[in-house]
Amino acid sequence: MNKLTAIGQRLYRGEVSFDFIGRWKTWYIVSGIILLISVGALVGRGINLGIEFKGGADFSLPAAICTVEEARMVAETQTGAQSIVTVTGAGTVRVQTQTLTPAESSVLAGQLADACGIAKDDIKYQVVGPTWGAEISAKALQGLIVFILLVSLFLTLYFEWRMAVGALVALAHDLLITIGIYALIGLEVTPATVIGFLTILGYSLYDTVVVFDKVKENTRGLTGQSVLTYNEAANLAVNQTVVRSINTTIVALLPVVSIIFVGAFLLGAGTLLDLAVVLAIGMTAGTFSSIFIATPVLAQLKSATPEMKSLTTRVYARRVQAQRKNPGAGEEVPMGDTLVTSRILDPSDRSQPRKVPRSKRK
Amino acid sequence: MATTAKTRPWRLLTLLVVILIGFSVWAFFPGTGNTIRLGLDLQGGTQVILLPKPVTEGTEITDEQLAQTVEILRARVDGLGVAEAEVTTQGSGSGAAIVVSVPGLNQDRIVELVQQTALLNFRPVWNIYGSTPIPAVDGAVAAIAVPPVQASENSPEFQSELAALDCTDPTVLAGGTPDDSVKWLATCEQSGAAKYSLQPAFIRGTNVTNATAELPQGGVTWVVSLEFDSEGAAALSRASTELSALPECGSGAEPCNAFAIVLDGIVVSAPRFNEPILGGQAQIEGNFTVQEARDLASVLKFGALPITLDPVDVTTISPTVGSDQLRAGLIAGAIGLVLVMLYLLFYYRLLGTVAGLSLIVAGGLVYTIFIVLSKTIGLTLTLAGVAGAIVAIGITADSFIVYFERIRDEIRDGKSLRQACDSGWIRARRTLLAADFVSLLAAVVLYLLSVGSVRGFAFVLGLVTVIDVLVAFWFTHPMTVLLGRTQFMQNGARWTGLDPDRLGGVSVADALAGQSRRKRREASA
Secondary structure: OOHHHHHHHHHHOOOOOOOOOOOHHHHHHHHHHHHHHHHHHHHHOOOEEOHHHHOEEEEEEOOOOOOHHHHHHHHHHHHOOOOEEEEEHHHEEEEEEOOOOHHHHHHHHHHHHHHHOOOHHHOEEEEEOOOHHHHHHHHHHHHHHHHHHHHHHHHHHHOOHHHHHHHHHHHHHHHHHHHHHHHHHOOEEOHHHHHHHHHHHHHHHHHHHHHHHHHHHHOOOHHHOOOOOHHHHHHHHHHHHHHHHHHHHHHHHHHHHHHHHHHHHHHOOOHHHHHHHHHHHHHHHHHHHHHHHHHHHHHHHHHOOHHHHHHHHHHHHHHHHHHHHOHHHOOOOOOOOOOOOOOOOOHHHHOOOOOOOHHHOO | OOOOOOOOHHHHHHHHHHHHHHHHHHHHOOOOOOOOEEOHHHHOEEEEEEEEEEOOOOOOOOHHHHHHHHHHHHHHHHOOOOOOOEEEEEOOHHHOEEEEEEEOOOOOHHHHHHHOOOOEEEEEEEEEEOOOOOOOOOOOOOOOOOOOEEEOOOOHHHHHHHHHOOOOOHHHHHOOOOOOOOOEEEEEEOOOOOEEEEOOOOEEHHHEEEEEEEOOOOOOOEEEEEEEOHHHHHHHHHHHHHHHOOOOOOOOOOOOOEEEEEEOOEEEEOOEOOOOOOOOEEEEEEEEOHHHHHHHHHHHHHHHOOEEEEEEEEEEEOHHHHHHHHHHHHHHHHHHHHHHHHHHHHHHHHHHHHHHHHHHHHHHHHHHHHHHHHHHHOOEEOHHHHHHHHHHHHHHHHHHHHHHHHHHHHHHOOOOHHHHHHHHHHHHHHHHHHHHHHHHHHHHHHHHOOOOHHHHHHHHHHHHHHHHHHHHHHHHHHHHHHHHHOHHHHOOOHHHOOOHHHHHOOOHHHHHHOOOHHHHHHHHO
């Protein structure tokens, strides 16, 4: 078996433990810096909106034999205004102009076809009125709000409100980073980008739910013992699901990356590429946040409750006692916020009856 | 959360096979059209998204008006004679968008055709004729007229074009040509049964204040009651006094005593005046069924509040570009699928084959269900949908990862392989349901609250989430349990993916601490 499996085994048993919760300051700082850059880019550079949002006409000329300059000449003579002409993958020339009437755009398509030596029917074009973008943005925003309300309700009912808060903080984190990267690189935002963006909603939360479900399982009946603090139990849960998180991210990113490659080399700009790029960014952020943001936020909220505070006190008192009894053990034990690598009993294991191995059954 | 009742893998597998066969039969038998309907971006064509806005400021568009608009647009688009042209609404009320999709080659006329505001006019009938063209008197065949024909007076040219009009030709009944209410109009009855020459309008649709279908006291057939505003009432009393004195229509008299209700240039109904109507309230009688009366009433109400259609997004895609996009999508999907399978095989070995098979089964289900939905509810697959399906490969595979990791955890806890397959499932199941519910919720909300391509994407994502749960429950789990029962897996060979020694065996730390749980248990037993 490979190394990840071996690490997975040791993570599960707590033999190797990454202190995801205890080092929250580090993660928050890293995230904070990325978020600051995102917000900075958003404010400073703004979002590069596609014609679907600001109105305009967009002509795609596949396998065109004209130069960018020729195409621009044709477009600017016809419209009397500036046009943007670019060459995308596979030799497609793309002409963007101000918004045109359907009749005007048909004429321009014909002229571009003549100038670039292709059939008019091969031109893909789109004309968008200036109000349409506002319409779809408003719809997307409405969808976002309704979804967040519903999912908060679900998470509160299925888990508890603190978990809903943790998950939503992580979600906001992912969305903000994705927007920020778009602003930073200046990628064009199209309706396909919006679709991808909204998909991140589902994906980011899906990922967080898987981790939180393990946290929930590990912390069931936690107050009835004095071996583990809430932070430690939650940290164990993150460690136990970290291999799954890595695998899931790889598996989710593989198809997305293959869309990016096929999209970039075969098609040039378009729905597939736009969608895949935003998903690749969002999914990566989603995995990061479910481990490094969602669970630490949850643990901090939860540790502040009276029951968990008294649990923590009990656990530490017991550890001090144990050390007095057996000072020569030399094993470091967690006494404060920092979790030291140590063997931790799985509380869920304690509460279960011991199974007789098959070979020993009557 | 210990093990519950024993899994019966064969039952679950049989259930899945039955479902798969059921959908396949439904998808591929009987008849034609057993393929997925492709959206315009994949097969080429023109799509126009229209935002309906009321002409009068401050009024709201009702769903009834929206439905009427779609009916009118459908008639216009059908007139183009393109197969599979579609008119659909997304959303409702004032926030709705109307999407007109016409596949095939570039159709420049479509935008002009669909954005025309449909008007309602009441016009006195000049005469009614048979539906077929009347040969001209001198024997020369007049040019085939494109209807409806309008002229400022009842000139010989108007008469000859009227004569040439063929109401049996479906394109003639499409409507969509601006109906100038001050001109004469030559047009057809909506079923194509008769041809009319009509005088300039005496009442316009905006003069109608209300229209309802009613069953009068003691009556046996339905009637449509109409109310007019003061301008309309005055015009009505004038016209009805004049017209009711005229001879019956169809007797050859010109003009005659009927008026035509013309919607979008096509005659919807042509009642005659029995008597002068002076109060601004009228009733149209005519052996209507409930449905006919209601239809007429909604046409009249619709005309009272005309809607302008703003073409906000016009996209034209050539069939070549469309098929290129489809091919690229399929290639990307295939590459993605192969990569995911390779990774799962590499990491989970023999268990990875179960995951790979599960993906294939899920893919088969998605494909057949899509065909069924194409056939039944006219679902079309767009590029965004293809992207949704590709993205879903990874998300579906995650369910298997969650389950397999749980099985490994159980084995690490010292359970036997057989137990682990069952108890691991019970734990994984809950996680899967919760996580997939969130995914589904996102898809449903997106679908309900969005327009355009977002819907296609959300639909596929939602469908795949449901299928993911189905496959995990009825295929992946039973297959894993069956595999776990084989002697081969029990032996824990290196590449089964569940080798207990590798997963939970004695580690260095355990050996030093001397407290491996497995060992402890063995010692105590």
